[in-house]
Amino acid sequence: LPLHPRALRTWALLLLLGGIFLGSFSVVELIAHEEWTRTYEQPAAGIDQLHLAVESGRVEVRGTDTDTIVVRAEVSRGLFGVSEEAVVVDDRYELTASCPALGSTWCRVNYVVIVPSDIQVVVDSGNGGVTLVGIAGAVDVDSDNGRIELTDLAGNIDANSDNGRI
Secondary structure, eight states, X not given: OOOOHHHHHHHHHHHHHHHHHHHHHHHHHXXXXXXXXXXXXXXXXXXXEEEEEEEEXXXXXXXXXXXXXXXXXXXXXXXXXXXXXXXXXXXXXXXXXXXXXSSOXXXXXXXXXXXXXXXXXXXXXXXXXXXXXXXXXXXXXXXXXXXXXXESOOSOEEEEESSSOO
16 A cells, blocks of 8 residues: 655654654763762671662672671763662661663663671672672572672572573
């Protein structure tokens, strides 16, 4: 069924306007792109579990002989902000990072966390690799899209990756 020339022009105009909008949005998001590093410490006394929920970004947790939890967060954001926080809830130290639904091309938080080796570690990673080294406590790792590397662990291990090697 042939289209009327007016209908073809209308469709062409809509496609052109859509392309201009998406291209402009991408340029604005690129201009708004920012990166920074945040480092903070938490005394480990009374903390039995480290829980990380990271939507996009790498996670590395290293167990060592320490009485302080040290967190280094490399944060990247685009046009809209990234949510990144650390809180103590009962006996858990919770690190969470999430991205907005729109404008999240640049959104990620990469964590490197140094913890006492006997702590329990729970990681829920959406998009990024997970590395755990030197943990003697129980480990529970779930990655939707990323490789899981486990080295020198002594406790119970539960690891699952939907799309990535273990």
